[in-house]
Amino acid sequence: MVKIERPLRNLHPVIFIVSVMFVLLSIFMTLPPLLLLNADAPNAMAFGESAAIVFAMGLAGILASYGKSRDLKPRYMFVLTVFSWLVISLVSAMPFYLSDSGISVTDAIFESTSGITTTGATVLVGLDFMDQDLLLWRSILQWIGGIGIIGMFVAVLPFLRVGGMRLFATESSEWTDKALPRMKTLSRGLLLVYVVFSVVAVLVYWVSGMSLFDAFNHGLTSIATGGYSTSDLSMGKFDSDLILLEATLFMAIGGMPFFLFVREMHGQRGVLWRDQQVRLFVSILLLVPLALTFYRWGVSEDFDFISGYISVLFNVTSVVTTSGYASEDYSAWGSLSFVLFFFLMFIGGCSGSTSGGMKIFRFQLSLIVLKEQLMRLLHPRAVLTRNFNGRPVSDEIITSMIAYTFIFLLCLLAITLALAALHLDFVTSLSGALSSLTNVGPGLGAIIGPAGNFASLPDAAKWILCAGMLLGRLEILSVVVVLSPGFWRS
């Protein structure tokens, strides 16, 4: 009896926090019909029911855990992280399932998981004619997911010490009483920056020619680097170089560390541009599209340099920031583009952004280790120090980064094999696995590529991809820790 009761007692704070999230989520669920004034919200009932159920669940959870210990043991931070993303993915599927669009349970959960993880892979076809409230819910989910991951990065991940995230730990991520006010200021700042950028994106898109509805959806999903669109043509719908350039900018903002925006806001001018991660990120976004444009210009008979460059810039930025929009089928741009986009899917944006992927800083740490190794081979007796952003990099951070990379590749292997066992072809299996783990969204090839859709995949493949999206979003290791047998013992 004692063995069962102890972990249950400790789970109370987890239940409390998740229940509060449920209440917040239920409020968001009322937004689609409210914003559309019910006129264009044929599924108002579905949203109302979903909101009521989730609110009731949240209320019950709050009552059940009220007055109980709020002492969140470190170990239960892992449970909170994994459990909250999992159950919010599940309950967010309710409006899709309860709608009149005949969406299956699998498809509803795929769509909501892809939304909340800001992956943006979709199983819904005919977006241009879809009920507007459902489209709005998809975009809102990605917007919630975006601020969720930013918050998790600041509040939870450095504390969990997974995947080299300790590198970004500051005094404010110690969870001491002294740090709490600073943490609150930071959280408020992050939320403010996120909301301001979103509002600006919506307005800019609107004045650039999008309808208010399209502008609202794309504004939310651009900053969240989510990639859900209101058209099967994605951003290709608008056929506007101006909008592609604006989207490029907003995606790039979404791929940058938001805590640096807050510090800029608090008067620390220049911290953004002095950040090593941001510098490499911006360099990639400047150089790779330029190189690819010159290559395409060189091998194509009929290639308009300016509009070609804008398209390359937009689509490369979309993949590097793990947004997953497309303006055209870049997987049909020839072999070099195909291979390049495959490798770009690994990179991901900056840590502390809404982007997924392996993240720029991990490549920088690997490069630091490589340089160090070369130095050591040339000068065996040299004393070497590692620095990132002016701070020393401990061995612990390096091994933690390796552990992440290794398990990332193991997951890529496992998911690819699982998809291939379902008879999906090599390119679909490999790019689908990669795209889910990195939260990019579309894969490569005819089926799930930028011009494709996940609808035709077997249900089993959709579940596997859902697992991949959640694993990717949670930096994998936090999930593995919770699933490890040793975790629940002692």
Next chain:
Amino acid sequence: MVKIERPLRNLHPVIFIVSVMFVLLSIFMTLPPLLLLNADAPNAMAFGESAAIVFAMGLAGILASYGKSRDLKPRYMFVLTVFSWLVISLVSAMPFYLSDSGISVTDAIFESTSGITTTGATVLVGLDFMDQDLLLWRSILQWIGGIGIIGMFVAVLPFLRVGGMRLFATESSEWTDKALPRMKTLSRGLLLVYVVFSVVAVLVYWVSGMSLFDAFNHGLTSIATGGYSTSDLSMGKFDSDLILLEATLFMAIGGMPFFLFVREMHGQRGVLWRDQQVRLFVSILLLVPLALTFYRWGVSEDFDFISGYISVLFNVTSVVTTSGYASEDYSAWGSLSFVLFFFLMFIGGCSGSTSGGMKIFRFQLSLIVLKEQLMRLLHPRAVLTRNFNGRPVSDEIITSMIAYTFIFLLCLLAITLALAALHLDFVTSLSGALSSLTNVGPGLGAIIGPAGNFASLPDAAKWILCAGMLLGRLEILSVVVVLSPGFWRS
């Protein structure tokens, strides 16, 4: 003047050793016509001329460096390693180029590089009707390459401290005066074991139904995990389950650490099986084919379990040991097999074997780091020690392993992009790059897959793949060190 002279003076021992290698190589060059008693050696002149030229070059080099300092500075070990493999690849191409078969310079160098690096990718079509002396030269090249890499592993690599190779350093790899006799005993033992296994393989193939010529060629290329065959059908030519099983065994032997065979021979019974690397290697060869056979059996209508198992076992072993033989087109076995074979190409055999690839021990080290990370996440204050084969694993070895892995992946990226820029498709570019870096041989897909051939690739692609094969064989880092600007300074 002084700046130029100093490095030249230090290069004398490098020139001396490479010249001795040239003299040995010229002796091997006379073997094809001699073994075939000239009757089946239409290119006797080509071999004679090549041997004469290489012998003359060797003699000139020995005379030029004779009496000069034999003091090989550590830094010049890198030069020796890289330079020797490069020039031997080049001069070994001579018999192909000088033959009557109309082989271009590019094709001749591709074939010899693929031979000496034991890669086994071939640009020659119509092997079944090819001049026997040329076929014999291909096999002999792989056999030389096999003993070459075993020797390099013991004598040079631990000393160079690249890619975690320090893990295998013993007292005998210190190059001290005291260690020299032990090194000599080890070298003699390695050569003996290698020759004995090769002779046994030739004899076993012969009594199992191969012609003596086929048995000789395949015996040499099995132990060398080279994969050159005397038929376009590779081992499929013999249509014999018995021969496939024998070849599986010989390839597995070729993929094991040869220094452990020597220790077994010297009476240290059981060291082979107690070795962690060998255990995982054997487990992979037992479990993966079994799992794949069951899968194929489950999804196929008409699948003979026994002969199906033997075929899977043989082809999986061929890829894991980086031999590159095929008994049938395994890339047509369906999506799961395709994906599985792609990932198997990464693994490689054991360190200290004739196999290429990333090597089993690197995955084991990664796994150790991953386990350590999980333990640390669960028990932040625990004191952890890393062990491999009962010896502690230093941080230096771990960072050196990461550096190798990172640069391996960077090379994979660069070669894949380069091939794709030549308009090769995604699968051909990616699997070709991987197969060259891991010295497997065949890639995947219709063009360079197990049923394909590298002949149709553009010349530029062949040169890129040559570079990949050499990089892979030299554990990449040794090449990078020599090419780094800092190397030639100071």
